[in-house]
Amino acid sequence: VSVAPTGPRSPLTHTRERLRRGDAMFHTVVAATSVLVIFIVAATAVFLVFQAVPALRQYGIGSFLGSDRWAPSEATPTSHKPNPYGILQFIYGTVLTSVIAMLIAVAVAVAVALFITDLAPLWLRRPLSSLVDLLAAIPSVVYGFWGVFALLPSLAPIGTWLSTALGGLPVIGPVLAGPFFGPSYFAAGIVLAIMVLPIVAALCREVFTIASVAEKEAALALGATKWEMLRMAVLPRSRSGIMGASILGLGRAIGETIAVTMVIGNDVLGISASIFHQGATMPSVIANEFTEATQPVHVSALFVVAGWLFVIALIVNIIGKLIIRRAGETIA
């Protein structure tokens, strides 16, 4: 039974045409949202630079990185030199607090992830990973508030002990020089460590679960203990995955704002070698001064900080993403 051939103006063709057009329109709409995502990232860069132009024009592009002294009260509408808005100490603060955080968080996250994927009793694995994930759900402002009132008092004995016992040593002495007052790079680093821990742990867990079961069983069959199995069959293959996870965690630590602002002490006047000294990071100075910026080109200078923060965060995240992607390919 053959269907009668339909002419060009028949209702069926008409319907088909209408559907095809709707189909194409749908495709265009969803494709437009893809373009929007790309556009948003590009627009972020453009608008940050746009707002930073007054400060850049007055003091020159390079001068912001040439000073570690941020003194808005010395800014005048006309002077060009010296630049009162040095931002080197913020970059230093961001790097130092993130390094402290990563030193702690990566070790702990690897341990936690190993324990959850390979050591914990089966019934306990899911609850444990949910609990670690809960650490990521607690808002930044709560971590900061808790940090000021609960963490700082408990860190005081550790900080005081470290600074008195090791502060006089030749090489690491300046890094640990006291006195310990509470708000400091060190305290900010600890809070950051707690905040990035669940992120790094979750990624590590993913990395460890794709470790080859055959190799793990082979190690155990050869008489390896559980620890030896982890060391020989799980960790070596996971090294680049752990690296990628750490760098993505680092990206998070670099941009963390409110909790750091509350526990770092907000000293914007220079670089201090001691981790027990008060300081500031790039996000913290923006959060702290933005709404109260009253000096000439003050807001614009904060946009310079935001612009550099954007650049640094982008580089770190893209590197982390590439490493993770490559790690996933070599393992899988």
Added chain:
Amino acid sequence: MSTGLLDPPTQSPPLSPPPYGTRRRFVNTARTTVLALVMAATIAILLWVLGYVAAQGLQYLGTEFLTQTPPGNPSDPGGGFVNGIIGSFIVVGIATVISVPLGVAGAVHIVEYGGRMARYASFFTDVMVGVPTIVTGAFVYALWVVYFGFSGLAGGIALALVMLPLVIRATAEILRLVPTEFREASLALGITRARTIISVVLPTAISGIVTGVMLAVARAMGETAPLLLTVLGNDLFVEFNPTQRMSTLSLQIFGNAITGFHAAQARAWAGALTLIAIVLIFTITARLLARRGSIGKGRQP
């Protein structure tokens, strides 16, 4: 990889266990104990944070806190954060309304259509996840606040930008789990691609999408930094109009916590507990939904 394991034992007394066995067993016990202790310490920190906030917050949390605005003078006792709680829901609501349709559409393009533009979008989604939220706040300040002033709407846009990549990622992940056979079956019936996506693919993935959205909402609820630069805060009265300056719960916690007044800090603790409760309700509900409605499980008889 060094394999001390495979080296033959230098001397193997057949009856007693080899001497290095005890050492290896000791190392094993020591290392696994260390891992267990680190795990326990991590859980202890979680309980410490939650317990401390609960202990401090419960001292003031009550009907007055949930129904009053803060007193005009921050050092005065009493009052509450009702304007912040309402503001948080309005601002996050705006962010959800903006980010969910865009996020789902973006994910549909990335997963269902593919192509070079989709790959770029996928890459830029990852880039967007990595943008510090304070930078997002600064962007929205430059884009919106400079021209239209501080407002709840500006905050909603900022949070939408925070949520958008999270929604795209979660949706894309769940769309990849929808079996190809579903799409093929629908297309074989002569149904168009758009209709297949709307009527077959998205309904199959709906519970996963809802989970992703709820997690993004939980994240947005707790954000403070971008709101500082966009909605600014308003401690005086309840504001329902999103074109005006608003307060949010997170901003009020921040503002009251750093005052140094005991009464303000008491309010901030109650606020912190309320915020954690809201965030946890969203997070836990999302996880329960994900467990129950995941694709491939529990749907087939």
